Amino acid sequence: MGEGFLITFQPSGVRGRAKGGETVLDVARRLGEGLSANCGGHGVCGNCRIQPAHGSMSPVTREELALLTPAELADGTRLACATRPASDASVYIPEQSRPPLQYVVEGGKSRPFDVAPEIINCYLELAEPGHDEHLSDAGRLLEGIESGYGLTGLPKTGVTLHALKGISGALREGGWKVTAAVRRGEVIRVLPGYAPGLYGAAFDVGTTTVAGYLCDLTTGEVAATDAAANPQSAFGDDVLSRITHASAADGAVRLRDAITGCLNAMLGKMAASAGIGAQDIVEAVVAGNTVMQHLLMGLPVAALGAYPFTPAVKGGMSVPAPDTGLGIYPGGYLVTLPVIGGFVGADHTAALLAAGPRPGEGVTLLVDVGTNGELAIGDGHRLITASCATGPAFEGAQLRHGMRAAPGAIERVVIDPESLEASYRVIGKQGWFRAGAKTGARGICGSGVVDAVARMYMAGILDPSGAFVRGLDNQRVRYDGPDGPEYVIALADETASGRDVTVTAGDVRAVQLAKAALLAGAEVLMAEFGVTRVDRIVLAGAFGNYIDAGNAMAIGMLPPCPADRVYPVGNAAGEGAKAALLSRAMMEEAGRIAKSARYVELSLYPGFNERFMAAIGFPVV
């Protein structure tokens, strides 16, 4: 026998000896064995439940009687912080007592990371001020954090002014027991007693849509989500029209108020649904495109509207919430992720963080199609990005019968090559429809028009240049539509409006221009990267999630790649923002991504226009 009792942790098998007086929690910590203890081992939170399997332990304490259920007490469950071994012993750590180790981000592959955000809670039981020392309240708190949580190197003051305003009251109200939230080495909040609630919000602020996530920073769990239309759309559909509006009197202020109001409404909704107050939210991480982030932070955007599209700042910012108008805990912070360059903004940084190229997976092309198209190519070592003006076709806008991907939108189309009859699916309805069904279709969205164009080409309605083949004698193909030739997907009696839903020659042209921009951009990135093919394609963004990869390939929207190596990953930007909120390491990784990524300005790239022109037609199989 060594110096103390031998403890074996299960199921890990990790073992070590307890030194004099050590609790099971102490031993677990020393050995690096994962065991939760939100209160820091003060017998308050009840997180560190264990099940001793062999050996004997110290008697059950008052804290354990208070925190464990009768059933738990009966089956021998203990709190590791209150239990000392009385012999060699084996201790089982149930899954729920383990710290939140991993959180999975969607992507081509799932990506694990430790939940270890920039903000942590420290529960402290401090000594009352005595006669022979003259610590300030802040000094006492910082000493407790240093000795209890090993957070050394806190700056001289170490407590923000906002937290200082509440510190004296919290210490005395809590009887010198408080919970301090520590962020980047500073105490930002002090609450009396054991107050574990600590939440953060992550936002993907798009030109058109805003997605929000409310997360419990102590567990990494998503407590609520929300999505909303960006109310700035009232001032213009795309970033350039927002920039123009910002130059008008009060324009920038109105744009800022619009997005701040939207974020605050989402925060309120999510907090209510999670049963917390907006004051429990101590940090918000925002990933948006460069213009969205500038407008939100009140930064000038004029220089982003003209070549060379210079942002005021590219690095991530961390700004006190009240300076941004964000209605979270007033001592909290709004953090933006770093921008890569030009129109490749923090949303793309976030998408790369969640679903970007990683070592060992070959060469990955990430395509993020929103109101703008962002591209990245990489292999986990090198990373090159570009932005291309796809136009709004992929979002269903500015098409003859185009609409957003909302209920009533035709989202999938197939065309029978013999009869040229269409079958289609409608968002909000079940199943496939054929001619004559009352589908209530209201229009066609991005994924639907890509399907339609691809199938029109495959069915011989379009030629490789994208022109309507002349002389087809079929009621579905009209050569005398109001905008020239068109293909009828849904007949008037099937639709909600009582009018045909068609794809016109102009719509086909819009899809061709959009896909040519994407493909030419991808080809430039491949050339710059020095490859002629990619091993994987990751499709990010809502559009990417719904598109049919085969059809996209058929019209030459993406470079050749086996269909089973095309991964739709949904809102990768939102997932990345969430990851940065929940993990300091991921936040740092975002900085590395933005710094290391090379940005290629396509509009200046030699030969880009030739590639673009060559990419307008369809591949001849």
Added chain:
Amino acid sequence: MGEGFLITFQPSGVRGRAKGGETVLDVARRLGEGLSANCGGHGVCGNCRIQPAHGSMSPVTREELALLTPAELADGTRLACATRPASDASVYIPEQSRPPLQYVVEGGKSRPFDVAPEIINCYLELAEPGHDEHLSDAGRLLEGIESGYGLTGLPKTGVTLHALKGISGALREGGWKVTAAVRRGEVIRVLPGYAPGLYGAAFDVGTTTVAGYLCDLTTGEVAATDAAANPQSAFGDDVLSRITHASAADGAVRLRDAITGCLNAMLGKMAASAGIGAQDIVEAVVAGNTVMQHLLMGLPVAALGAYPFTPAVKGGMSVPAPDTGLGIYPGGYLVTLPVIGGFVGADHTAALLAAGPRPGEGVTLLVDVGTNGELAIGDGHRLITASCATGPAFEGAQLRHGMRAAPGAIERVVIDPESLEASYRVIGKQGWFRAGAKTGARGICGSGVVDAVARMYMAGILDPSGAFVRGLDNQRVRYDGPDGPEYVIALADETASGRDVTVTAGDVRAVQLAKAALLAGAEVLMAEFGVTRVDRIVLAGAFGNYIDAGNAMAIGMLPPCPADRVYPVGNAAGEGAKAALLSRAMMEEAGRIAKSARYVELSLYPGFNERFMAAIGFPVV
């Protein structure tokens, strides 16, 4: 001959060779020869005027023609940044071209320090954004600062949100020439073109009086000063009554608004008198006692009102100006100096910074008498401080005819030991007055009452216990005054009120209690320090400046010390605040002082009450 022409600088005699293409400024910098260049050597500020004495120089440039007067051009004056040696040469650097090296703080001895504040101006001439790089405006600015001023290690963003809001406009308006103010590694202000104005304010915030200094941060010069009564006095005369008032509804807010309004009014006055805008002031340094600083920062003061008098924070704070209501440049900061402990506040830290004990001067006792009395003893290595409740007698308050040291106050008194007749001086009048002169005296202030009590004792009117000697037959000594025995300094027909100005037995008692508290405190510090005498006494504060050291010694207010080793230094706290504003090193020194000073709580000190009782009487010579 070596590699280049040999340059000899006068009057220093420093010499070295100019490398290829170097200007005289380049050579001076490389050799560490002091030569001003606020614009960083861009030929804009005209600071670096030199007078070549021997040898030949490159031709006069356009910049020099623009910046030098015809007389200067005629006598050969040049700008060092625009001049290259054309032979071995000797160059005279006139005094006004030297950087502000030293600034003298009043004190027992003057104390030099380099003017090198936390905030400096960097004038930059940047390249316009080009085609092949994608720097943000912030990145371009930070690159310029790093390469032009060698300020490396700026944090990732390096530009505050406030400065970012103006950066894009300033760069373009200034044609890529801007002046950036850098503070603690962050750019806090960006102005177009060469904009050298950079000011700071220092405040000594006392319970009764506020003193302010407006300083040019580029030269260290004091541009304006101001003093005002602390308007919080309307809510109570001393810190305890302020603490009581703060506990009432809105009390803390009203106290805060009062002092913020006072500081803003002073800032406005000083800025107007210096011909600048309040927006040119980028930092304010405040030294106040602990309660004043807590109220100003909006921190709770309740815990300062009762034993153990715990402050919320002792360390110095640095807070964005808008968070404090201070009307300076909104991207600027309010900085507080650190507190030592208990009632020994940042004002005492500042006083110690300006006039505290230093190595090689023996043991110094620093006495700072305001509404409270603060004491420090040290030898430049160890430092012990204490605070004692002197009461308001030394400020002329709560005496029968007491008043502040204002026009009309009797400030000096002598009493003829034979006739017991008084002679006195009145603030605002010239010369000494005797009985019958129409002096318009309105009352007696602190220095006057100390004089009066000392002279009454020396003249045999008071006995060593402080009691009036009975049976003196003199019209100046009345035994039947309204408050018992009293001595008449000014007769009714001499005064402004038409009533006698007297010193009563109660006034004598108040002086005795006040001086006993000071002396007992000084004795405790001497005992703790391990000495029985001190080598020097420094008297800080307005009262200390006017007191007669001999009389103070005669009544036993100070421990024995040769009168020529007692140094009145005026408002040392204000001088210290100014030094911290003007010098980063002094700011750091303030932190070291506050950290290293040991604080003794006199009310708990064994034997303090006995010493206090023993110190009430007068020394028997």
